[in-house]
Amino acid sequence: MKILVCISKVPDTTTKISFIDNDTKFNEDKVQFIVNPYDEWYALVRALEITEKQGGTVTIINVGPADNDQIIRKALAIGANDAVRIDGNSNESFYVATQIAEYAKTQGYNIVMTGKETIDYNGAEVGGMIAELMGVPYISHASTLDVEGGKATLKRSIEGGYETVEVTGTFVVSCQKGMAEARIPNMRGIMAARTKPLTVVAPVNAAQLTSVKTFTLPPAKAAVKMVSPDNMTELVNLLHTEAKVI
Amino acid sequence: MSVLIYADTINGKVKKSSLEAIHYGSKVASLLGTNAVALVVNSSDNLAELGKYGATKVLKITNDKLNSFDPQLLTAAIAQAANSAGAKVVVFAHDSTGKSLASRLSARSKAGLVSGATSLPNLDGGNFTVRKNVFSGKAYADVNILTDEKIISLMPNSFPVVATDATAEVADFSADLSGINSTLVVKEVNRASASGVAPLPEAELVVSAGRGMKGPENWGMIEDLAKVLGATTACSRPVADIGWRPHHEHVGQTGIAIRPNLYIAIGISGAIQHLAGVNQSKVIVVINKDPEAPFFKAADYGVVGDAFEVVPKLIEAFKTLKANN
Numbered sequence: 001m002k003i004l005v006c007i008s009k010v011p012d013t014t015t016k017i018s019f020i021d022n023d024t025k026f027n028e029d030k031v032q033f034i035v036n037p038y039d040e041w042y043a044l045v046r047a048l049e050i051t052e053k054q055g056g057t058v059t060i061i062n063v064g065p066a067d068n069d070q071i072i073r074k075a076l077a078i079g080a081n082d083a084v085r086i087d088g089n090s091n092e093s094f095y096v097a098t099q100i101a102e103y104a105k106t107q108g109y110n111i112v113m114t115g116k117e118t119i120d121y122n123g124a125e126v127g128g129m130i131a132e133l134m135g136v137p138y139i140s141h142a143s144t145l146d147v148e149g150g151k152a153t154l155k156r157s158i159e160g161g162y163e164t165v166e167v168t169g170t171f172v173v174s175c176q177k178g179m180a181e182a183r184i185p186n187m188r189g190i191m192a193a194r195t196k197p198l199t200v201v202a203p204v205n206a207a208q209l210t211s212v213k214t215f216t217l218p219p220a221k222a223a224v225k226m227v228s229p230d231n232m233t234e235l236v237n238l239l240h241t242e243a244k245v246i
Numbered sequence: 247m248s249v250l251i252y253a254d255t256i257n258g259k260v261k262k263s264s265l266e267a268i269h270y271g272s273k274v275a276s277l278l279g280t281n282a283v284a285l286v287v288n289s290s291d292n293l294a295e296l297g298k299y300g301a302t303k304v305l306k307i308t309n310d311k312l313n314s315f316d317p318q319l320l321t322a323a324i325a326q327a328a329n330s331a332g333a334k335v336v337v338f339a340h341d342s343t344g345k346s347l348a349s350r351l352s353a354r355s356k357a358g359l360v361s362g363a364t365s366l367p368n369l370d371g372g373n374f375t376v377r378k379n380v381f382s383g384k385a386y387a388d389v390n391i392l393t394d395e396k397i398i399s400l401m402p403n404s405f406p407v408v409a410t411d412a413t414a415e416v417a418d419f420s421a422d423l424s425g426i427n428s429t430l431v432v433k434e435v436n437r438a439s440a441s442g443v444a445p446l447p448e449a450e451l452v453v454s455a456g457r458g459m460k461g462p463e464n465w466g467m468i469e470d471l472a473k474v475l476g477a478t479t480a481c482s483r484p485v486a487d488i489g490w491r492p493h494h495e496h497v498g499q500t501g502i503a504i505r506p507n508l509y510i511a512i513g514i515s516g517a518i519q520h521l522a523g524v525n526q527s528k529v530i531v532v533i534n535k536d537p538e539a540p541f542f543k544a545a546d547y548g549v550v551g552d553a554f555e556v557v558p559k560l561i562e563a564f565k566t567l568k569a570n571n
């Protein structure tokens with residue numbers, strides 16, 4: 001079993017968001033970066049569980065500049081055999097997906113895993129694009145993944161429920177809650193991560209399909225209107241006649 | 247030229263989020279001076295009715311290979327329909343189906359995609375700029391699509407439908423899926439909340455509760471409140487993690503992101519990761535016994551009080567309103 005886990009570098013969940021260069025760029029100053037939680041908690045940990053049980057290798061892949069090595073080592077500390085960084089510098093989903101798909105095509109992976117979306121651009125795009133570029137099935141928002149005898153069974157979340165699907169051969173899966181429990185790296189893992197192979201690969205060309213023109217922060221919220229806990233009739237009236245939501 | 251909207255169905259009926267997408271697509275079509283064409287697969291519904299939401303034409307595919315959801319096959323079918331309709335823009339709802347299809351179609355057609363759009367395109371200066379939420383609702387990005395063909399997936403509940411009494415012309419379309427060998431088999435489809443309440447991502451009214459409820463045995467009043475309102479229930483992450491509530495109710499940065507018209511948060515502190523999933527709600531009501539709870543800063547209406555006393559009163563007040571209307 002050969003598994004490729006795609007990880008993205010994102011700002012920590014508590015980051016105060018601001019922009020620079022006339023609101024065209026995210027302000028990275030003093031920002032703490034982490035591995036995208038869905039990639040780490042669900043995709044990576046489930047990949048490790050599968051290979052721990054039935055043998056195989058887990059490779060981590062990230063598309064980005066040398067600064068990203070830090071979060072790649074963090075992911076390696078949780079587990080995985082080795083890592084690949086494609087030395088490109090673009091956040092655009094199609095660019096990232098093209099790099100990963102082109103690399104994956106040459107390596108014979110059984111499963112390519114991503115998180116369900118990144119917490120910065122919230123696109124939920126890269127997994128589906130990789131699958132299309134590789135010409136293989138894509139199961140999005142999976143909350144379980146079991147592999148047995150060349151067949152994978154997955155539960156995929158749909159509005160108000162789930163779907164159970166089976167797939168044989170190579171596939172791409174985007175992972176969410178339910179897949180696995182987050183692991184905290186131990187000292188041995190952190191030490192081992194320092195010497196695990198991290199291969200840097202040159203990017204291939206990819207057309208640019210979109211560009212962010214500007215970022216905007218939402219307008220400040222008007223002050224909250226307080227209602228006495230003894231007067232729920234007033235609250236209901238406000239919701240009915242002022243907010244008009246009921 | 248046209249704007250093509252993929253309209254997804256449940257048991258043959260077009261979903262609410264897809265009706266929104268059709269209406270949105272018809273507005274995009276007007277901006278571009280063209281028509282909106284809806285694409286529907288394996289539905290026996292009266293599809294001419296989609297004219298109500300702005301489609302002038304409906305392409306209907308009937309194909310056994312598309313009976314269960316296989317994004318690989320369906321994307322190929324949509325690409326063929328888009329080609330035949332001369333679509334410049336393809337619109338999806340940004341739901342579990344649209345997320346699987348829009349990304350595939352984008353890679354297939356090398357067409358720029360804005361996923362989770364919340365506005366109509368802005369065509370100023372020859373651009374095609376669409377707004378979406380980024381950083382989990384903490385900012386917006388205006389994204390310019392650079393390619394000739396464009397794909398947009400529309401955030402559910404961000405574009406209300408307006409119905410007229412127009413009807414659409416319905417035409418059959420046959421997709422050729424012979425070249426594709428998909429290994430995907432759907433074994434089971436389970437929709438727990440087929441009971442009439444809207445699933446969370448589509449819900450307009452949501453009642454949500456957190457650790458302040460002390461234990462799962464106290465959720466009765468939360469469910470009663472939801473029932474009076476016809477609302478969907480949600481919860482904070484720790485509540486789902488300790489098993490007080492099912493995982494599919496977990497909203498927030500690492501759960502489901504929602505944008506209902508009304509979000510009532512009871513006994514939830516309002517941590518930044520929780521807010522990330524609910525801050526797009528139109529109106530937020532917070533009930534918390536701690537006046538310093540951070541959630542009040544993000545609320546429109548606040549009640550400082552004990553949920554166990556406030557919620558029963560709120561239920562009675564809603565019942566009275568219902569009775570008088």
Ligand SMILES: Cc1cc2nc3c(=O)[nH]c(=O)nc-3n(C[C@H](O)[C@H](O)[C@H](O)COP(=O)(O)OP(=O)(O)OC[C@H]3O[C@@H](n4cnc5c(N)ncnc54)[C@H](O)[C@@H]3O)c2cc1C
Pocket residue numbers: 013037455456457458459481482483484485496497498499500501512513514515516517518519520523533534535536539551552553554
């Ligand atoms: C990476 C990361 C991702 C996360 N993702 C999410 C996410 O997606 N969703 C999410 O919800 N959380 C998420 N969290 C957790 C988040 O930080 C908070 O811990 C969590 O939201 C708190 O849940 P809570 O408000 O239910 O509980 P608490 O923080 O314990 O708050 C309980 C509240 O109830 C009030 N209360 C107590 N008793 C009563 C009463 N009788 N009447 C009225 N009010 C009462 C208290 O005043 C308090 O404000 C994430 C955390 C991290 C680090």
